[in-house]
Amino acid sequence: MNRIPLSRTARLLILLATVVVLGAVAVGATLAAAGRADRKDRTQSGGPKVTPGTVRLDGPDQSLFRNMAWGPHRDEITAVPEGRLSGPRTASGVHCLRFHAAAGTGICLQAVHGELRDSYRAVLLDNRLREVRHYDVAGTPTRARVSPSGRTVAWTVFVSGDSYAGTAFSTRTSVVDTGGRHLDANLETYALTVDGHRVRAADINVWGVTFADDTRFYATAATGGKTYLVRGDRNTGTLRALHPNVECPSLSPDGTRIAYKKRVAGADPDAPWRLYVLDLRTLRETATAEHRNIDDQAVWRDGRTLVYSLPGDYGSDLWTVPADGTGAPHRLLSAALAPAFSR
Template structure:
């Protein structure tokens, strides 16, 4: 088949146009990627502004949390004005997956990135966030707490499974003095009683410690497909069931109530929990004003106010609601997790 000079010229023109278009796409993609990289270094690119600085665990003017904002300070323990949790953030340089602090003592559950796989450890911190002691963890971090005096710490990990929503998971909860003494590596070795009867079962799991003092605590124990609020005693090494269907309890500062997540009938099996408060004197429970699924161990900002995390654009946001069931939820701080408020 013969081609005229005009048709060859047209084909050449089309070829040049295609080259220019493809070249433009490549340049555009390169500039877009460069722009994304540049924005990731900008303090506001991944959420709230975060700056490096000095962070202490004993500063009464500051609240603390794990910052979830994208950028060089993601996962670092961060300080904000206690009365303005959404205010300017000062990052400590210490990264934690789970964190809690009280009376100048901190517990930080960290990932240790390896060549073949990640491992995890618990690090006890002093008031300047300097490591005092380290403990290898048997699984993925999920809960952490410090007693009000700062003399005892606890943590929970998933040994298998990665969610409380189903039944195919196993946890391990450990308690130890912040001075390194008296390690109870697995609270499942404590004597569990339910309805006055000692439970001997292979399926016992214990998680979500909240401290009353250095030796007494509350937690969740699960066995036989049911969960219970248990009162624990380190001296007698016992766990006593007090109330059913309680997970991840959190004791109020005055020691009279527990906030917790409760499975409710008719909820999505993957989002089964609502936030409740239990009066320890009467064992009467009442729902909080938050009607969304709460998969968190809430904290008390004061004797009247709960703070908890919900999924957000950067992984998690902090929300707050009154503990007495009144009011409506409001967002307290974006891109934040594991809050600690001064006492």
């Protein structure tokens, strides 16, 4: 088949048409990107208002938490008045991945950004959120707690794996007094007993401390493919199993109940947990009215109400539900994580 050669004019017209088409594509892509950026800006501007200011751990009638709203104060510990939780937030300038506070003491698990990789540390904070001392930690932060007196703190990190949902994970939990005189760097060195028998196994993991006082606490211990609520004692270096299928316990203010996440039969293996409450006197379990998957260590807002995180538009929202199985869950705070409430 003979091809008819194109004239110089025809070639110029084809080139011009190609340039016009490519230019239109580029303009369209630019406008689409601008539209996405505009939508993102509108979403961010529609989030909670956050301004820098002074934050103290002993502020009366306030809630503290990690701010998740987009902007320059994301991941900072912020404060809002208890009576105006949806109001403007005061940002402290202190960045934390996990946070808890009690009696004027704070524990902040932070990322330390390096040129090649990030590392992490646990930072003890005073009443004005100033660093008292810090400890390098062996992995990704996941849980943190302060005893009611503020004299003892605990934290848990993942040293391998990144989720409690699977079986291929390992944790490291440490407890230290705020004077820095007594650090238990790894609670797996404590003597664990289950059904009265000492467990000596390489697969023991301990996580999710919640304090009864400065020396006694509860936590989760896992071994042999099972998890247990354990009672720990720093004076004796012991862990004693009390009840099976308990993870990330949280002790009520009166010391009589444990809120926790429980693996339920028939649930999605990637979303296996529901929020329960255990009566420590009778070991009777009560399912809360929250039926979604909860991967958090709940906090008691008071003696009747639990607060926990669920995924949200900014990464995490805080929700609340009664501890006695009644009522229904509702959103307490948007764009928030790791709360601590005034007592």
